[in-house]
Amino acid sequence: MFDAAHWTDMLVAPQNHQRLESMMFRAVRVGQAVVRRVLAGQEGNDTRSGNVAAEIDDQVPQVVFFLQADRAVGQEHERSVARESADGVVRVNPRVHARRRLELRPRRPQLRRDDSRGRLQFFNQFAADHTNPSYTSVSVPAHRAVIGKLEKIPRLPLALTPTPIEELARLREALGSAPSLFVKRDDAIPLGFGGNKIRKLHVVAAQALADGADTLITTGGVQSNHARATASIAARLGLQSVLIANGKPQDKPTANALLDRLLGADVRYVSSREERAPAMQAAAEELRARGRKPFIIPLGASTAHGAAAYALAMGELLDQMSAPDAIVLSTSSGGTHAGILAGCVLHGLPTRVIGISADDPAPAIAGEIRRILADLEKLLEAPGVFAGAPIEIDDTFVGAGYGVATAESTEAIELCARREALFLDPTYTAKAMAALIAKVRRRDLPVDRVLFWHTGGQVGLFA
Numbered sequence: 001m002f003d004a005a006h007w008t009d010m011l012v013a014p015q016n017h018q019r020l021e022s023m024m025f026r027a028v029r030v031g032q033a034v035v036r037r038v039l040a041g042q043e044g045n046d047t048r049s050g051n052v053a054a055e056i057d058d059q060v061p062q063v064v065f066f067l068q069a070d071r072a073v074g075q076e077h078e079r080s081v082a083r084e085s086a087d088g089v090v091r092v093n094p095r096v097h098a099r100r101r102l103e104l105r106p107r108r109p110q111l112r113r114d115d116s117r118g119r120l121q122f123f124n125q126f127a128a129d130h131t132n133p134s135y136t137s138v139s140v141p142a143h144r145a146v147i148g149k150l151e152k153i154p155r156l157p158l159a160l161t162p163t164p165i166e167e168l169a170r171l172r173e174a175l176g177s178a179p180s181l182f183v184k185r186d187d188a189i190p191l192g193f194g195g196n197k198i199r200k201l202h203v204v205a206a207q208a209l210a211d212g213a214d215t216l217i218t219t220g221g222v223q224s225n226h227a228r229a230t231a232s233i234a235a236r237l238g239l240q241s242v243l244i245a246n247g248k249p250q251d252k253p254t255a256n257a258l259l260d261r262l263l264g265a266d267v268r269y270v271s272s273r274e275e276r277a278p279a280m281q282a283a284a285e286e287l288r289a290r291g292r293k294p295f296i297i298p299l300g301a302s303t304a305h306g307a308a309a310y311a312l313a314m315g316e317l318l319d320q321m322s323a324p325d326a327i328v329l330s331t332s333s334g335g336t337h338a339g340i341l342a343g344c345v346l347h348g349l350p351t352r353v354i355g356i357s358a359d360d361p362a363p364a365i366a367g368e369i370r371r372i373l374a375d376l377e378k379l380l381e382a383p384g385v386f387a388g389a390p391i392e393i394d395d396t397f398v399g400a401g402y403g404v405a406t407a408e409s410t411e412a413i414e415l416c417a418r419r420e421a422l423f424l425d426p427t428y429t430a431k432a433m434a435a436l437i438a439k440v441r442r443r444d445l446p447v448d449r450v451l452f453w454h455t456g457g458q459v460g461l462f463a
């Protein structure tokens with residue numbers, strides 16, 4: 001509907017008009033335009049649109065209002081499709097407009113890129129001045145050139161995505177006056193029982209193939225989701241996998257350990273976390289001595305490439321829905337969190353990204369995320385692009401420790417199963433969902449739309 005080269009700066013849909021809003025979001029590539037709903041009471045009223053336009057007119061080169069096509073906004077719209085009126089507002093009937101595939105061209109020069117921060121501040125102030133809880137989302141122009149580089153990073157041609165996004169209406173109902181809740185189902189990636197590690201590995205393993213690798217080496221606990229994902233990708237690609245597992249072999253392997261065996265992985269045990277990295281190096285040396293080409297994947301595939309997979313996933317999400325106000329996810333080695341945050345920065349989104357620690361203290365994870373973002377800046381040749389990205393981590397839901405259930409995580413597992421037939425894993429996603437539930441109950445998330453990013457791990461229910 002819109003030509004990317006001729007972007008408008010603000011699109012407005014009447015509030016509480018779901019159908020129109022979704023038409024609008026389908027039409028718009030979010031991140032290229034500023035999108036927000038009109039304030040309460042507008043209900044598609046043309047005059048009120050004009051008032052809002054007058055307030056913002058000095059700041060924004062062009063405003064486009066989407067009117068309710070089936071309201072009495074005049075036959076004129078059906079005929080003229082889009083018109084500029086005296087108040088300088090282009091009014092569009094989306095149905096007709098979409099049919100004729102018109103382009104909108106800016107009336108006045110676009111703001112320069114470096115004005116985008118000021119514009120975001122302006123919009124935030126505008127939202128604050130109009131104390132309306134239905135204020136939804138604002139985006140500033142994306143770093144399109146960097147996104148272009150991101151999209152050129154080689155990936156395996158596996159049918160992983162887009163993963164579904166579902167609304168959690170029954171969970172929301174159980175939580176009372178909750179914001180709209182959505183879930184991004186990375187647990188539903190088909191290959192190898194899915195999860196965030198499969199998503200990361202479809203970029204990281206492409207790197208290994210480009211390196212000529214014939215064996216993937218990685219590490220984790222005996223029940224590591226990442227190790228199982230690596231063994232799955234290796235099996236699919238016809239590579240060997242060596243898994244350095246800290247812990248004791250199970251007499252009768254269950255869950256991920258069972259899958260590792262079925263996948264034909266060479267599992268080697270060490271007794272502590274500290275021994276993992278040296279054991280991976282030793283395995284690589286041994287393989288090289290035998291003429292093999294090993295590729296070491298660090299813990300959790302939390303490298304710049306692994307994070308790139310999640311920065312790309314934000315683009316995938318924006319093709320499916322408008323940006324949520326907040327994303328809640330489980331965080332541990334930091335790669336998933338870093339990637340989603342990077343995606344938000346690149347698409348110019350003000351979305352809060354809230355990582356819920358599964359184990360380590362917040363400062364330790366934040367340090368890892370900063371390191372990964374710095375590496376990603378290098379990979380994308382975009383120095384400083386992620387400087388100042390707000391890293392938000394809550395480590396108060398770990399409880400007694402990694403993998404140890406809490407009353408809240410147990411409740412989260414049961415509530416999601418009984419209300420949504422959505423299965424969480426005990427170690428990661430249950431604690432992240434417990435945090436989401438607690439924050440909603442405590443009204444710590446005063447926003448309209450919250451997305452829970454399901455990072456998988458459901459195999460862990462059978463450990």
Ligand SMILES: Cc1ncc(COP(=O)(O)O)c(C=O)c1O
Nearest residue numbers: 332333334335336428455456457
């Ligand atoms: C199911 C699940 N969710 C979340 C995470 C945390 O992701 P990251 O290591 O990228 O922080 C993991 C890590 O192992 C995981 O297995």
